[in-house]
Amino acid sequence: MDNTEQDILKKEPPFNNLYLLSGLVTGYNAFWMYAFTLILLIIGYVAFGSLLTIPLISRAMENGITLLQLRENANILFDSNIVKLDRNIILLIQFGLFVFAALGFLLGLKYLHKKTFTSILTGYQKFRFKRFAFAFTVWAVLLMVVVVVDYISDPANVTINFNLPGFLISLLLMLVFMPIQTGIEEVIFRGYLIQGLAQVFKNGLAPLIITSFLFGLAHMSNPEVQAYGWPIMLAYFVFFALFMGALTLLDEGLELAFGIHFANNLISSVLISEPNSVIKTYSIFETKSGNPYVEIVLWFCMAAITFGILWTKYRWTNFKLILK
Numbered sequence: 001m002d003n004t005e006q007d008i009l010k011k012e013p014p015f016n017n018l019y020l021l022s023g024l025v026t027g028y029n030a031f032w033m034y035a036f037t038l039i040l041l042i043i044g045y046v047a048f049g050s051l052l053t054i055p056l057i058s059r060a061m062e063n064g065i066t067l068l069q070l071r072e073n074a075n076i077l078f079d080s081n082i083v084k085l086d087r088n089i090i091l092l093i094q095f096g097l098f099v100f101a102a103l104g105f106l107l108g109l110k111y112l113h114k115k116t117f118t119s120i121l122t123g124y125q126k127f128r129f130k131r132f133a134f135a136f137t138v139w140a141v142l143l144m145v146v147v148v149v150d151y152i153s154d155p156a157n158v159t160i161n162f163n164l165p166g167f168l169i170s171l172l173l174m175l176v177f178m179p180i181q182t183g184i185e186e187v188i189f190r191g192y193l194i195q196g197l198a199q200v201f202k203n204g205l206a207p208l209i210i211t212s213f214l215f216g217l218a219h220m221s222n223p224e225v226q227a228y229g230w231p232i233m234l235a236y237f238v239f240f241a242l243f244m245g246a247l248t249l250l251d252e253g254l255e256l257a258f259g260i261h262f263a264n265n266l267i268s269s270v271l272i273s274e275p276n277s278v279i280k281t282y283s284i285f286e287t288k289s290g291n292p293y294v295e296i297v298l299w300f301c302m303a304a305i306t307f308g309i310l311w312t313k314y315r316w317t318n319f320k321l322i323l324k
Contacts, residue, residue, distance in 0.1 A: 014202055017321045018123030019252040023195025027115030034196050037108025041188070044104030045097050052093055059083045075223040080280060087280050088169045094279065095177035102184045105192075120191040122253030131251065131314075135259030138309050142302045143267045150272075151285060158272070158287045166282030174266055174281070182261045189215045189241060190248045190257050203324050204249045212241035227276035228292040236296050243303050247310070249322045256310060 015021045023029070056077040057070065063084050065076055078094060080087045109115050121127050151158045189211045197207035216237035219225070225233045244257035265279070272285040 014324075015198065015204075016318075016324050017204060017249060017252055019249065019254075020123075020195060020198045020204055020324075022119045022123045023192075024199055026119035027113040029113070029196065029199055033108070033112040034192075037105060037112055037192075040104035040108045041101050042104070044100035044102070048096050048100035052096075053077070056083060056093075059085065073223075073226060074221070075226070075278075078278075086166075087282060088166065088173060091170060091173050091279065091281060092177075095173065095181055098181040098184050099177065102180055105184065105188065109192075120187055120195070120254075121258075122255060124253060128253060128255045131253070131255035132259040132262075134313070135247075135256040135306075135310065136263040137259075138306050139260045139263035139302070140267045142305060143263065144271065146298055146302070147268075147271045147285060150287075157289060158285050160284065161286040162284050163282045167284070170281035170283070171270060174269060178266050178269075179262060182265050183258060185215075186244070186254050186258045186261055189218075190245050191254055194245065194248070204321070205323050208242065208245040208249065208322065212238050212245055215241035222278045223276045224278065224290075224292070228290075232292045232296065236292065236299065239296075239303075240299070243307075246322055247307075250316050250319070251310075251314065252321065260306065 013021055013024075015024065057067075060070065060077060060083050061067075063082060065082060070076055076082050078090050080090045083090075106117070109117065109120065118125075118127060147158075151160075193211045193214070194204065194207040197210060198204055201207060216234045219237045220230060220234065222233070244260060247256045247260070248254055269279050269281045269283060271283055272287055273280050273283040274287050274290045276290065
């Protein structure tokens with residue numbers, strides 16, 4: 001324990017929540033450190049993207065796409081049907097953005113904040129893998145049930161389009177890189193920023209709300225938003241973030257939220273591809289069109305069932321942990 005931790009713990013701790021307290025007592029928390037670390041993350045994301053922008057633009061223009069179309073919808077660059085690249089190549093490029101963003105973030109965390117990665121993941125000494133695995137399993141099973149029911153009830157819209165070689169490569173890429181993609185989103189929005197903002201507001205509720213809206217806004221460039229409209233998609237992303245953030249504060253760690261987020265992205269990508277989804281893989285099923293209003297209702301049902309199961313298993317009683 002360094003002098004900073006000793007000085008803080010001599011006073012009455014401002015938080016009852018071990019997770020928020022972990023962010024306070026570990027390393028250094030100057031505002032400029034948060035600013036520079038986020039800049040490093042953005043540089044990592046943008047730098048890798050910039051390396052690929054020119055060849056992808058050239059590829060798109062070779063296939064009849066104009067610069068005006070690209071300015072209006074940059075997601076064209078990641079549409080394998082338009083740029084005539086294999087889905088798995090596009091998938092690898094998308095994951096690369098998050099790998100370099102994570103590297104930028106880790107540099108700031110280690111050399112500016114002097115924080116351990118574990119302190120951002122959990123309020124406990126070690127990452128609780130059993131909790132992660134349980135949450136992953138619950139959400140994965142619910143997703144599989146929804147997809148199978150959708151296939152049985154609407155076979156005209158949901159079809160099997162299975163390409164074994166492509167599927168196996170997609171699965172390998174997702175198993176290797178998707179933990180990084182979902183992990184960095186969880187660490188930033190449910191970890192780093194919640195812990196940092198909690199030191200400003202002296203509670204967990206305000207950071208939970210703020211980071212949930214930031215999470216929603218960060219996804220507003222997704223193709224689903226252009227297809228279905230920003231109000232419904234912003235609501236979806238914000239509610240998802242609120243749910244995972246509440247679980248993080250109640251359970252005093254990211255394990256449950258990380259498990260759910262990883263299952264949501266992995267299982268949905270493995271099982272089904274939608275025309276307007278941001279991640280397109282060689283999935284088992286393909287759907288011709290999506291209905292965001294039905295999907296958000298199903299999501300609320302899944303969230304309610306998941307919360308009930310998690311509450312029954314972990315028996316949270318101190319709901320004030322969401323506040324402080």
